[in-house]
Amino acid sequence: MRGQDLRVAYHGKTVLKVDSISLPDGKTFSLLGASGAGKSTLLRILGLLEKTSSGRVFFDGEPANRRHLATRRTIAAVFQKPYLLRGTVAYNVGYGLQLHHVRSSERTARVASALTRVGLGGWEDRSALTLSGGEAQRVALARALVLQPRLLLLDEPLSYMDPLLKRQLSLEFADILADERITALYVTHDRDEAAVVADRIGVMRDGRLVAEGEPEAVLSLPSDPWVAGFLGTVMPLEGFVESSEHGVARIDCGGVGISAVSDLPSGTKVLVGIRPEDVLLFEPDVPLPRTSARNRLDGTVAEISRAGVTMDVAVDVGGGVRISSTVTRSSAESLALAPGVAVAIVFKATAVRVRPS
């Protein structure tokens, strides 16, 4: 499935402007973005559920639109709210099969199989009224999977879940999508959820796709300050590969040496990303035991700010280079972190993301 020059306008205001997007076969593409970024609109356009103001959607290389019923019936969706009908679980899961005029005997078998796939085997006769939120979303997923779609759309399916259930279900959904090898488009505003389910990530802002790539690249090496801010990470550092041996590269970032797992040759100009959650802070001048961390730098706290229940600490390590660390508030208090305080930062070579610039 791919889209070309997709534009959607409401009352003269452009809400979607995507020049090109392609969903890789058998993989999950996650669309990230804040509320109102156009993610759901793009999902509905690619799912042939709404029409565009201009542009085209292609399915198997052929133009498609929402009037193509046969094509639409190869696509299924799970939304934020499951919209289950009053009746049994089996009735709900089989509802789409009824719309597709599938025979009753075949429906029964397929419904049973789909329910087993989502961990609700034997739940056919349960009333939809008695389901919890997580169970209802599993039924909604079964209702979509039972149609054996070629494209599965998931529009923030876990947004109403508590964090623990969300984490559990996102792992389950990721397993199911990988096992079924369905092409999937997964919309979420949650970076961690996208990281769990996605083979490829796109970031949307104001109706445009502003970043796209493999999860590690997008999440650890954001392409611009807005994307970095939205993802809760920092802009990558610029540097070059000084030396490379046994799969570990020594990178010079403004005179600061950083070890990273990379086999890029010497002299390669690179962008370096280090996720703040992977950076540890220590008191300075404290002898550290031998660890697997290849990077230890001394610096000074430049800025410290609250980020929900944690603190973001930016540390100057010299050469105009700042490296950020995310710590808990209690850690910040115990280390007496404040601007000007000296600290040592430690992180592993495997925590450093590198790509040629």
Place this chain on the structure above:
Amino acid sequence: MVSGSAIAIATVIGVPLGYLLGISRFSGRGIIILLVNTAMGFPPVVIGLFVYMALSRTGPLGGLDWLFTPQGMVIAQVILAAPLVIGVSAVAVASVPRDLRVQLRALGASSLQEGLAVLKEARGGVPISIVAGFGAIISEVGAVSIVVGGIEGYTDVMTTAIMANVRRGEFPQAMAWAMVLMGIALIVNVALTTMQNTAVSYER
């Protein structure tokens, strides 16, 4: 039979139009809704007057020769009931969440399947629209009096019969008709309320 035919025709015309008005978004929709709402409040005698003029010899439909006939009554009653069926159905359909329609499409529903499912979800409001239309028909006397004159044994309906009985001082007969009228209204309401309560509707 006349009122039954009229409400059946008004339903066949009004429910699909109400559905389209409920789900569509187009410039001018507000004006259409305004016209429908205005038509709901038209005095029955005014409707009767226009139908009379249309069906009279010099009117555009004079050739049908339906003035002072049951067919003429049906026309008047359809015009009376249809705006109610359209307007109330439109409100009921518009109250079905748009996301539910998208979900139905996402399950592979054709336009017809989507429409039938939406009407099913709006089953609370659509029967009410039909009941409202039927209530308007069986309780009015102005339109039928003008269009068909209440010719006893031919074009009289229960309301005109009650009027005639009262004028002649035949109060027991008038009360009998009134009881029948109320009985019909009660039966229809029970049937439609039962339908409303057993409607399959989305849960969450």
